[in-house]
Amino acid sequence: MNRRIAIALLTAASLSLPAAAIAAGKYDDGASDTEIKIGNTNPYSGPASAYGQIGKTIAAYFNKVNEEGGINGRKINFVSLDDGYSPPKTKEQFRKLVESEKVLAIFQSLGTPTNSAVHAYMNREKVPQLFVATGATKWGDPKKYPWTMGWQPNYQAEGRIYAKYIKQNLPNAKIAILYQNDDYGKDYVQGMKDGLGDMASKMIVAEESYETTEPTIDSQIIKLKASGADVFFNVTTPKFAAQAIRKIAELGWKPTHFLNNVSNSVGSVMNPAGPENGVGIISTFYTKDPTDPQWKDDAAYKAWSAFMDKYYPDGDKKSSFTVYGYSVAQTMVKVLEQCGDDLTRANVMKQAASLKGLELGMLLPGIKVTTGPNDFFPIEQMQLAKFNGKSWELFGEIISGEAGS
Template identity: 70%
Template sequence: MPAIHLRLGAFSAALALLALTASPSAAQKKYDTGASDTEIKIGNIMPYSGPASAYGVIGKTEDAFFRMINAEGGINGRKINFISYDDAYTPPKTVEQARKLVESDEVLLIFNSLGTPPNSAIQKYMNQKKVPQLFVATGATKWNDPKDFPWTMGWQPNYQSETQIYAKYILKNLPNAKIAVLYQNDDYGKDYLKGLKDGLGKQAASMIVAEDAYEVTEPTIDSHIVRLKASGADVFVNITTPKFAAQAIKKNAELGWKPLHFLNNVSASIGSVMKPAGFENAQGIISSQYLKDPTDPQWKNDPGMVALNQFLDKYYPDADRADASVMYAYTVAQGLVHVLKACGDDLTRANVMKQAASIHDLTLGGLLPGIKVNTSPTDFAPLSQLQLVRFKGQTWERFGDILSSDVGG
């Protein structure tokens, strides 16, 4: 009996010794290319020029945000080195910039690159290289495909769920509607269109009386609006990026065409769309939101809005606070900081994706009350809730409940 005790004692001692020798390696810092004891290299691609340049403010806001994070000591003691390039919203240029970021700059990940066609052009490359293509700035449904593209993740509510929500509203409130649709002739536009048709179901064929596609290279969409008005539609679903959205609102007013107007939320910015189009021309337009509107007085003393304004005062004083893209960038940058903090000292690309796919009920200051960030290894759609809004005066008014998408990936 004593011999057994002795053996167990020796075994315990050996285990204790093993634990002692193992603990330094267990706590060892782990890095992939782009991360070290002192910095985390983050790549980004934005249309600072070209037809979608209104979105360039997203990259500028993110740059300012990471300067603030660095001034406050960085993330777990590491400074963010944010490298952002212009692709002019042209996919071949996006490919060139992604290669530069991954192969020359050697970034840990590419964060929030903008646009459906640009991100589609680099999705296979990023997944082959096993470099995170994280929180892409596009609501295309295809970013939620962890099985086939485990290195790509979206951020905002997906386009199909948004137009499904509009379709439900139309079916309930205007069952005899005649719908005209204008959409951008690419993956972004077609994704929204699919959601609308899926939401209308078997009634889509009879209710949609006109659909017209425009190319992003067209200088103006006036002729498309003239054609759609001629269809006799009393509902207009406007699937356009900011420049064209403002043109459409203006042209409708010029023609005296007053359908019930639904505007996709990627162009619901007061600063870059509604104001240039003319507030008087935008009355009654319906859209959807998941972010607080910085121009809405109800958020004046809201802690999240106060924090945004303090950040802008110090790090980006020239920002147009009426531009929804500023709030978007601020919020998604907070999302990235959450993921990087969660990574601790394991700054490998695999752990970045693991932490990004393990977000539970995260509330961020810029999100509307009740809207939370959630992901899982099988669900790469961080945000999936929206609230309908109607334009009144110089701002958006929320109405109805927070609506959840019932669209899968």
């Protein structure tokens, strides 16, 4: 009996050796031969809840990846928690993800004030805070914060792009600015002022800020209209962007209206605001707008649409947020694939900083994802677009918003 048991154990061990040898890797918390645990926070409730679609799209994309076999044979365990766009809640949820859930990395946590609240903590703990869903410039500082990286074009760069357009096409503009009173809003304003250069103090005639806890921004819009401005720079999150568009129409004010990229979703902003009220608004894009008819025969658009139908049928196919979630999830999958069997936190950051000309189907043609050890800004180009009442129409060339460009 003992001999038979010994032979059986020896046989089982010999049969399992090849699989173990293939799967065995280097691991930190959150990774194993069978699983990669990734954390996330999203505002599924609260003033920025429109962005919740991003987290739901990412979850759906990871479900697709798992159904197709996972990442190098490992399934993604995506743990996404609601923080309500509240920095204290974000701190609580991040600690839960890092210390209790023991995730390998936190990916695509949304919001400038929320990510700011955990910025130092993540770098102190040496846990990747990867491809954060905010374009604040500070996410691209690998020397000071080597564990944090952005993804989308940064807000100051976008502000400079609008300033370039204004200087070239509206040289006598009187500019009024509405902005969220935090690093997110201030980054855009700084980019606009940097882009206008010496003309900024003359051209900007009024600035009004708002807090995310305010119910409306009607009073700010009334004050900005009273300034006599003929250009309006709308730096808001979706709820307040829609309010601003409606109020401007109600007042009969007709400035040239620039709307920041993070709030130009047709499904989540333009339609709720009344699409007729948004005709002529100018914004920027780096992803394909799903409402733009020019993409209807595009292979990448068809692939995204098929994904939505199968994995996120309740998702809004008119929303840029679902395109965004799909694209950033593809970027994360590429990083994890490049990690191979070295699923340590250090290697995750190394691979995130080793993306060379990554092409994603739903990025605009000519825009690619590129990073390096000293370049934590994956996407740095955009294209202007104007809203026609149904969709956004791209115009002009792909523009870089890098300082000095």
